[in-house]
Amino acid sequence: AQSVTQPDIHITVSEGASLELRCNYSYGATPYLFWYVQSPGQGLQLLLKYFSGDTLVQGIKGFEAEFKRSQSSFNLRKPSVHWSDAAEYFCAVAPNAGNNRKLIWGLGTSLAVNP
Amino acid sequence: NAGVTQTPKFQVLKTGQSMTLQCAQDMNHNSMYWYRQDPGMGLRLIYYSASEGTTDKGEVPNGYNVSRLNKREFSLRLESAAPSQTSVYFCASSPPPEAYGGTQYFGPGTRLTVL
Numbered sequence: 436a437q438s439v440t441q442p443d444i445h446i447t448v449s450e451g452a453s454l455e456l457r458c459n460y461s462y463g464a465t466p467y468l469f470w471y472v473q474s475p476g477q478g479l480q481l482l483l484k485y486f487s488g489d490t491l492v493q494g495i496k497g498f499e500a501e502f503k504r505s506q507s508s509f510n511l512r513k514p515s516v517h518w519s520d521a522a523e524y525f526c527a528v529a530p531n532a533g534n535n536r537k538l539i540w541g542l543g544t545s546l547a548v549n550p
Numbered sequence: 551n552a553g554v555t556q557t558p559k560f561q562v563l564k565t566g567q568s569m570t571l572q573c574a575q576d577m578n579h580n581s582m583y584w585y586r587q588d589p590g591m592g593l594r595l596i597y598y599s600a601s602e603g604t605t606d607k608g609e610v611p612n613g614y615n616v617s618r619l620n621k622r623e624f625s626l627r628l629e630s631a632a633p634s635q636t637s638v639y640f641c642a643s644s645p646p647p648e649a650y651g652g653t654q655y656f657g658p659g660t661r662l663t664v665l
Contacts, residue, residue: 444590467652478554478640478656479593525592529652537583537608538652542592 437462439526441541448516449549456511456544458526466528468509469538470500473523482524485509496520521548551576554657556641562663563631571626571660573641581644582624583608583654584616586637593640599624631664638662 438461448454460466470482483494490502500511509526523545527538557572575582584596585608595608597616605616613635615627624643628635638661642654 469653471656478658479642481653481655484653537595537598538654540593542590 437466437528437539439528439539439541441524441526441544443544444542445545445547447547447549450518451515454511454513454516454520454546456524456526456546458509458511458541460507460509460526460528460539462507462528462530462539464530465504466530468500468502469527469529470494470498470509470511471525471527472496473525473543475522479525482511516546516548518548518550521546553577554641554643554655556639556657556660558660559658560661562665563628564665565632567631568627568629569631569662570628571639571641571662572623573625573657574623575641575643575655576622577643577645577655578621579643579645579655580621581646582618583642583644584614584624584626585640585642586610586635587640587659588637596626596639631662633664636662636664 440459468485471479472482473479482498483492485492485502493499498513523543525543526541529538554575580601583598585593594610599605599618602621617625638659640659641657644654
């Protein structure tokens with residue numbers, strides 16, 4: 436069955452430290468890949484997405500993610516975290532063919548930032 | 551563009567009461583979705599509409615009905631609310647999959663409490 440795993444439920448980092456959030460997927464072919472962020476009390480905002488081409492993709496707010504086909508992973512990174520990055524982060528995948536493009540979601544990683 | 555709008559933002563119901571959550575998008579998207587978000591369970595799809603005039607069940611449709619009123623609007627109805635339906639409800643929309651691979655755009659959410 437198709438699935439998305441975010442192994443870390445909760446992560447705490449210090450402001451200015453680097454960040455990596457993990458995402459692994461189980462899917463028969465290379466899907467479309469997404470990272471969304473949800474600030475407290477807000478809706479979800481698209482951070483970045485991978486469809487094809489360069490496996491390192493840049494997103495908003497200084498985030499980037501790298502697609503590694505051999506590891507079925509799409510990890511999110513940021514070199515220096517800001518206090519405003521404290522939020523919930525969701526990884527999602529979608530089939531890359533057909534008319535059914537419903538997203539399959541991970542359960543999310545909650546990020547706390549220490550001053 | 552307002553994007554995806556949802557009303558109301560907050561609602562408290564008593565068990566057995568009914569209500570309709572409203573969602574509208576002004577991006578001319580074909581597909582629309584209703585999710586619920588509960589702690590530790592991520593996003594779960596309730597219903598979706600791939601295009602005007604069609605609706606399909608998602609993972610957790612029991613206790614809900616939907617109407618795709620036109621291309622812009624997609625409403626979610628709780629006929630007889632139960633405490634288990636206490637949740638945050640998100641509406642989302644997406645353009646044709648061949649164009650954007652299933653990228654979804656979210657509204658701000660409705661926080662529903664059923665007593």
